[in-house]
Amino acid sequence: MSDFAGMEDLLQDFLQEAHDLLSDVDNKLVELEKTPEDTGLLNDIFRGFHTVKGGAGFLNASELVTLCHLTENLFDRLRNGELELTSELMDVIMDATRGVRDMFGELGQGVQPQPADAHIINALKAALSGEVVAAAPAPEPATVAAAHVGEPDWNQLQAAVNGEVVPAELVVKESAPAPASAPVGGVTPVPATPPSPFGRRTSDRPANKTAAQARRVEDRNRENTIRVDTSRLDQVLNLSGEIGLTKNRLTSLRADIIAGKNDSETLHALDQAVSQLDLLVSDLQNSVMKTRMQPIGRLFQKYPRIARDLARQLGKDVELVLAGEETEVDKTMIEDLADPLIHLIRNAVDHGVEMPEERAAVGKPTKSLVRLEARQEGDHIVLIIADDGKGMSAERIRAKAVEKGLISEEEANTLDERQSLSLILLPGFSTKTDISDVSGRGVGMDVVKTNIQKLNGSVEIRSEPGKGSVFLISLPLTLAILPVLLVLLGDQPFALPLSLVREILPIDQDKIQEVGGRHTLVVRGEVLPVISLAKLLGWPQNRKPEYGVFMQTAERSFILGVDSFAGRDDAVIKSLEDFRPKGVAGVTTLSNGQIVLILDMKELLSDMGQHGDSGLVVRHFDFA
CATH class of the missing domain: 1.20.120.160 (HPT domain)
Known part of the structure; x- marks a missing residue:
């Protein structure tokens, strides 16, 4: 009671x-x-x-x-x-x-x-x-x-x-x-x-x-409630009213056409009404999506206290600086970001920044700065967690990964600096020899990687020894609507996330070269592997792909071979709750009623090896 x-x-x-x-x-x-x-x-x-x-x-x-x-x-x-x-x-x-x-x-x-x-x-x-x-x-x-x-x-x-x-x-x-x-x-x-x-x-x-x-x-x-600005609800209500009026107009025109009135004036009025409905529905969809958007500052506001408590426990002087708190993110995404951001902030305070006496010894201010920032870049949200601490050594990370048996020595020798830094995201990786109540088990960064991947996002790490580290998290603006490129295998369409597509190009079979037993193509001086979508899906390959989609994930660059294209679309994602095949993120429905699978490229490529087994080229960034 x-x-x-x-x-x-x-x-x-x-x-x-x-x-x-x-x-x-x-x-x-x-x-x-x-x-x-x-x-x-x-x-x-x-x-x-x-x-x-x-x-x-x-x-x-x-x-x-x-x-x-x-x-x-x-x-x-x-x-x-x-x-x-x-x-x-x-x-x-x-x-x-x-x-x-x-x-x-x-x-x-x-x-x-x-x-x-x-x-x-x-x-x-x-x-x-x-x-x-x-x-x-x-x-x-x-x-x-x-x-x-x-x-x-x-x-x-x-x-x-x-x-x-x-x-x-x-x-x-x-x-x-x-x-x-x-x-x-x-x-x-x-x-x-x-x-x-x-x-x-x-x-x-x-x-x-x-x-x-x-x-x-x-x-x-x-989690089941959301605060919405009344002006946004008013906009939804107004658009609903406009759609109702347009529906009445279409009903009247439909009655006229059924009655045999099909002169040019009636058909022109029908065309105008359909165009108006299309515009209103698009505006309504955008307005409804905005009701799901929440300022990320509501998530950020609990982190200064967490950073303060941990810094005081460790005997460090740390200030957490917040920026971009007004940036709006899908509410469901905000909830899933809570754990990764806690881990990254705690890691920055524990691992990243030095003790005050260590900072003073190398000429740094005794107070450390950790920055948490959010900003929108195009159709993506970028989160930045940066510290001015001691940074990370790519060589030490590689050696620790080999010592823990996470990768072999041969694999370690093939990794560049960016790939080496990404090793800290592997399960069980930690550079600490002692396990404390704060860290050392190699759990936190794996949680970060797993949760961000669930949101169709990526994590990029930049670090410079003695100057600090930066973690950049890139996320789609919303999880409900996904811009996609529709590609064809024969007559069957598939949807690829448009955020991964960099270029569409024809494949000249005479220019394909075999390197290490794999097909490759040179694009502006860069050797890229060519992977057939049919092969990825396990379909029989009846003909060689005529077109290629230049794709980039956070870890790989490659050309995906397809038969043809069916255009671009904004897919309303429907999840497959009872049965979800590997490599399928969800489904969407085209305007003609056809159901299309939305492919999860990262999952499809995961079976081909993470450190070069597929011959995929790892994407490279310059530290800035």
């Missing part, structure tokens, strides 16, 4: 608004730590807690009201200059926001939240009384014993990133906290709880596990 019977809609509205408010507060707290004298930020954070407290009071969530009230009072004293913001006090405030988020999880399960952690309440009261608050030391990442070097449950690890309870088998042993310092001015410091793995503090709240489960249920429920 829910504690909020009859108030379910009100509760969901509160949680939606409160989650956004708390995420905004988290970001502003990170900014406030850099500029503690900024009264505007203090006022904004104060108002955020006040608004959450008001909504919680209306729902009679007394424990949430208590926690927000104490934190609100603390910020009231800060903005009035009665208290000074220190790093220890900021840790207490961060703990308070984490406690508020835990309570949101319990509310999402339909139950009143349990009292906040006693440590948080005591620390807040001590700070309000003017006492010195002792912060728990940020330990070095602990080393996991050899018995735990197996593959972890990634869902549980991700739960830890989100602040949830980590099962005992994944928790690493922390060193005992340093003894509390002597009282200052006769005031006894508040004892601090040692930080838990992933920069989170452990808690003795019995309801933590329930709250964590509730958050997961609530997050799944929120």
Whole structure:
């Protein structure tokens, strides 16, 4: 039985608004730590807690009201200059926001939240009384014993990133906290709880596990909702009305034609009405697609807090810089990007940037910069995760891959710098010798590659030793509509993603050369393998291909041999849920009603070998 019977809609509205408010507060707290004298930020954070407290009071969530009230009072004293913001006090405030988020999880399960952690309440009261608050030391990442070097449950690890309870088998042993310092001015410091793995503090709240489960249920429920600008809905409504009027006009013309009225004026009116309908339907389709588009800033806003917590745990000074937050991405894509971006940001903080003393020794600023940027380029979205750290050595990566048995020495000798850097995306690859609670298992980058490929995207890595690394993720603008090139094998059409097509050219059989037992063709001085689509699909090849499609994926360049072309189309993708053959991304329907398979070229080519077995040429980029 829910504690909020009859108030379910009100509760969901509160949680939606409160989650956004708390995420905004988290970001502003990170900014406030850099500029503690900024009264505007203090006022904004104060108002955020006040608004959450008001909504919680209306729902009679007394424990949430208590926690927000104490934190609100603390910020009231800060903005009035009665208290000074220190790093220890900021840790207490961060703990308070984490406690508020835990309570949101319990509310999402339909139950009143349990009292906040006693440590948080005591620390807040001590700070309000003017006492010195002792912060728990940020330990070095602990080393996991050899018995735990197996593959972890990634869902549980991700739960830890989100602040949830980590099962005992994944928790690493922390060193005992340093003894509390002597009282200052006769005031006894508040004892601090040692930080838990992933920069989170452990808690003795019995309801933590329930709250964590509730958050997961609530997050799944929120995935089914979307915020849409009312102006976009108005546009959809207006276009629907226009289409209704055009439909009525067509119905009238149809009646006239059936009645035998087929003069030139009637046929001209019919042609105009059909053209108008075509235009309106196209506009409606674009407008509906825009309702799925969401600013990626809603995803970005949780990462400054994650970067801040991890940097503090590791003893590093790191600033996460966000750019392009207004860039709009398909909502379903935003949800699937959460895990890859967390891994890349955590890797940048843990692996990429150096300790402050190391940076100072080589003449770098002690503060490291990690940049997270989004921008639209044509019909693609590009995400950039860059750091100004120590960079990566292609030679060391190759050697480590050989040592771990991921590739052979012969394969390693054939790889250029770009291919070598891409080895870090392989499952099980890690350059770390010790496994910590942050990294070292070789899981994160494999998750990045897998999730991005599911979105029909690609990952490109650039790095320069001593200067830093850049990860570029390229994604289609939307997953619902895909521009395709229709090619023919005999009379059977197939759809190829247009984003992979660079050029269409005729194949002169006299110019095809055999290199290493494979057919190749020279295009502007570049030797490219020629692969028959019929061969890829396992079809009988009755005749030699007459045309070639110059295609480029993130890893390969090649010419796909086909019989002919049927034009270009914007395919509305329909997934094959019950049965999906290998190499088929989905299906679409042509204007004549014919069903066409949309080919997944990366999957079709995967059977031909990843490191040169197919003779495919790896695409090359210059570092910039």
